[in-house]
Amino acid sequence: MLSRPICLLTLAAISLWSCGKKSDDKPAGIEHVIVIGIDGLSPDGIKKAETPVLDDMIANGSVKWNVRTVLTSSSSQNWASMIMGAGPEQHGVINNDWEMDDHTLPPIVNESDGRFPTIFSVLHKAKPEVEIGVVYHWEGFGRLFQKNAVNYDKRLSTEDSTATDFINYIKTKKPALGFVHFDHVDHAGHHGGHGSEEYYKSVTKADSLIGKILAGIKDAGIMDKTLVIIWADHGGIGYGHGGATPQEAEIAGIFYGKDIKKGYKIEQQVYTYDLASTMAFALGIQQPYAWIGRPVKAAFEGYQEPENLWLGEKAVDAPIIFPERKLYQQAGGLYIDQVPTVKIESKVEKGTIRYTTDGTDPGSKSPVYKKPFTLEKTAVVKARAFDEKGNPSMLSNAYFRVAKSGQGNGLTATFYQGNDLTKLPDFSKMKKGASWISPEFGLVRDDINKLLSGNESFAVRFEGFIQIDQPGKYLFTTQSDDGSKLFVDGKEVVDNDGNHGVQEETGTVELTAGKHPIRVEYYNNGGGFWLDAFYKGPGVAKQLIPADKLFVK
Incomplete structure (x- = not known):
């Protein structure tokens, strides 16, 4: 005799539950x-x-x-x-x-x-x-x-x-x-x-x-x-x-x-x-x-985050190292006959910033950043923020390159006007344009724009020597938009050719101590352009190849 009321009560409860549950078909009322x-x-x-x-x-x-x-x-x-x-x-x-x-x-x-x-x-x-x-x-x-x-x-x-x-x-x-x-x-x-x-x-x-x-x-x-x-x-x-x-x-x-x-x-x-x-x-x-x-x-109203949502570890905002990155310029900068000042800021409330200047990754025992400081020589500055619980942020990197004038530093850069280039040209068959001494592997947009003759397709060739202080295996990298290649001792080490956005490619080579011929060839198909060259080796953290290690002769 009790089964019928219980059944009706159960059905009523199910009905009420169904009415109160958001349907997965669609949110209500969106037309x-x-x-x-x-x-x-x-x-x-x-x-x-x-x-x-x-x-x-x-x-x-x-x-x-x-x-x-x-x-x-x-x-x-x-x-x-x-x-x-x-x-x-x-x-x-x-x-x-x-x-x-x-x-x-x-x-x-x-x-x-x-x-x-x-x-x-x-x-x-x-x-x-x-x-x-x-x-x-x-x-x-x-x-x-x-x-x-x-x-x-x-x-x-x-x-x-x-x-x-x-x-x-x-x-x-x-x-x-x-x-x-x-x-x-x-x-x-x-x-x-x-x-x-x-x-x-x-x-x-x-x-x-x-x-x-x-x-x-x-x-x-x-x-x-x-x-x-x-x-x-x-x-x-x-x-x-x-x-x-x-x-x-x-x-x-x-x-x-x-x-x-x-x-x-x-x-x-x-x-x-x-x-x-x-x-x-x-x-x-x-x-x-x-x-x-x-x-x-x-x-949408009435819907929750997925039940199986996995958010991983808590993300802590990385600190900012000044001068911060702007457009294609990496954080840090090139300082010729100047002493750079390093300033670091964190967005983490009640957090701590720890930093290094030798290219190693900062940890819980690295120096605590308290105020701006100066650098006397080329350095890779790395910083990491830690919240109150000790959770670390991602790394922030800045490349400070310090050089003195009159030391023979630099590279010979030569401009070549292109026409819808889709890969690196045969430079021997192209007409040379303006040449200048560039402190590093890089392009100054305003300077390049002055050389263009109504066509944004162009190529630039950088040639010089790199000073290697310790022998061993070196990793070279180009980041470019569009294509680039890097050569050491006349041998191709990095192939980053072809039309593409900002893209990184690497290569390795064994080098002895001393100066080695180095060359980077670059081209732009049209529109935005960018070139950076990095290296890493014995006692050298990955960094922009600095001006004080590059020589015209």
């Missing part, structure tokens, strides 16, 4: 998703530029400051990954040269037009009646998605016209999914350099355009049903991107609007291809099995 993609927008840009609109979106929304991009950290493969929910290994867009009729890696699965499934095509098949529109500033974005999956497809030539057209589209069509791409921040990064005044001004301009789009959404009467997402394809370093550094391969993801937590910092790891999965989740459609992305559910 529109607007994605604002900004090419080249870095977390540093948001934090340091004047961005009142983005600041408000972060304060009243959810943010992930270190979304990891796919590699290389360039545009095509990252925009593709954003809308395709997968990485280059799956969708086959492996570089900026990718074209539908010219690529080497086919997608692991493709639709009738040969492209990997995108959020646009998946949404169109699931809900063919809904409005989908794409407006973009960079023409290359238009080759990445299925044209028959969108109702509106428009490319504009400026950021202002792109914003105006997209706002008009939102007001007129009230799309279920609207995606806009802006390219001007990336242009500023290439022209003025990431971290430059020009770059930050371009971020401020993007912020104002985002504000206009939000106003357009409100004017359309759909703000209370709309999810807005801010995303980027990559950051940058110096005048370019493409390398595997946090500055290049981390972006910020911002979620704002309907069903989004306010003032929330997302803990789960997020990758650029999670964007497509999050759009699918918000719109209540099932993602293809071929996608590897996961929706960022923790950003």
